Amino acid sequence: MPPPPPNPASIDFAALNLLRVVHELGSFTAAAEKLNVNQSAVSYTIAKLRACFQDPLFVREGGRQVATERCEDILARSLQMLGMLDEMLQPDAFEPGQATQNVTIACNYYERMLMIPGIVSAIRRHAPGMTVKVISSLGDGHLRLLRREADVLIGPFARAESGFHSRRLYSEEYACLMDAAHPLAGARLDADTYLSLNHVLIDYGAGWQSAYLRELEAAGHRLLPTITTPSPAGLGTLISGSDLVATIPRRLGEGNFEDLRVTDCPFPGAFDVSLVWAAHTNASAMHRWLRDLIWTACRG
Structure with missing residues (x-):
C-alpha cells in the first residue's frame, strides 16, 4: 500500500517561493544559487511538493526544468498568496534618502530613450542609495510583474484584469x-x-x-x-x-x-502609455513612492 501524500499543511511559503524560483530560472542548480541553499535542499523541497500535489511539476526538456500544466496552475494560485504575504510584511513608511533597495523597471526602446533618463535622474536625486535595473518587457512584461522580476512596467500595456493596476501617463500617436x-x-x-x-x-x-x-x-x-x-x-x-x-x-x-x-x-x-504594477506591490510604501516619482518624472 503506497504511503499517504504529505499533509498540505506542511507546505510553507518558503516552499512555494522555491517553486517560483525554479520555474523562473528553469534549473534546480540556479535556484539553489539564487536562494543561497544547497541543491539537495531544492531537490528535497520539490520532491515534497511533487508528492503533495501528485504531479511531477517539472520535466527536463532541452537542458531546462519545464513546468507542467499542473505546476503552472499551482504557481498562479500561490503567487496570489505570496503577494498577500508581501503586503502584510511591508512597512508603513519609506524613507528614500535612507533606502538601498534595487528597483527593476520593465520597458522597451521607446521608454528607454524617452523616459528612463528622467526617471533614473529623479531616483538618484531623491534616493541616492538605491540602484536601478532596466529589463525588456515586450511579450512577457506582465508575467515579469507577477514573477517579481520587475517592480513596474511602462509602456502601451494597460491591463484591466484582476492582479494588476495601471495609471495612464499620457497619450501618444x-x-x-x-x-x-x-x-x-x-x-x-x-x-x-x-x-x-x-x-x-x-x-x-x-x-x-x-x-x-x-x-x-x-x-x-x-x-x-x-x-x-x-x-x-x-x-x-x-x-x-x-x-x-x-x-x-x-x-x-x-x-x-x-x-x-x-x-x-x-x-x-493613438494609444496610451501607462504605468502598470502587480497587486502584490499596491500597498507597499516603497512602491507607492516609486510610482509617484515615475508619474512626476514622466509628466513634468
Whole structure:
C-alpha cells in the first residue's frame, strides 16, 4: 500500500517561493544559487511538493526544468498568496534618502530613450542609495510583474484584469519619419500616397502589432514594407539620405532624430502609455513612492 501524500499543511511559503524560483530560472542548480541553499535542499523541497500535489511539476526538456500544466496552475494560485504575504510584511513608511533597495523597471526602446533618463535622474536625486535595473518587457512584461522580476512596467500595456493596476501617463500617436530632402517631407499624406511609399517596418515580434497597423488593416489596407527591422535602433542612419519612411511614435521621432523630418501619418493609431504594477506591490510604501516619482518624472 503506497504511503499517504504529505499533509498540505506542511507546505510553507518558503516552499512555494522555491517553486517560483525554479520555474523562473528553469534549473534546480540556479535556484539553489539564487536562494543561497544547497541543491539537495531544492531537490528535497520539490520532491515534497511533487508528492503533495501528485504531479511531477517539472520535466527536463532541452537542458531546462519545464513546468507542467499542473505546476503552472499551482504557481498562479500561490503567487496570489505570496503577494498577500508581501503586503502584510511591508512597512508603513519609506524613507528614500535612507533606502538601498534595487528597483527593476520593465520597458522597451521607446521608454528607454524617452523616459528612463528622467526617471533614473529623479531616483538618484531623491534616493541616492538605491540602484536601478532596466529589463525588456515586450511579450512577457506582465508575467515579469507577477514573477517579481520587475517592480513596474511602462509602456502601451494597460491591463484591466484582476492582479494588476495601471495609471495612464499620457497619450501618444504614430507619425512618419523621413529625410528632410524627401519630396513629401512636411506634406499632408493621404492613405494612397502613404501606402505607396518605401516603408521601413519595425516588427517588434512576440505577437505585438503597432496600433497604426491595426488601424490601417481595419480600414482594409495592407502595408508592404521595403525593409523590416526588429527595433527603431539605428533608424536615423538607415533613413538619412534615402527615400525610406518609417512610422514610429511621434515623441520618439521628434525627440531623437533632429536631422530627419516628422510628418503626420494618415493612420495615427493613438494609444496610451501607462504605468502598470502587480497587486502584490499596491500597498507597499516603497512602491507607492516609486510610482509617484515615475508619474512626476514622466509628466513634468
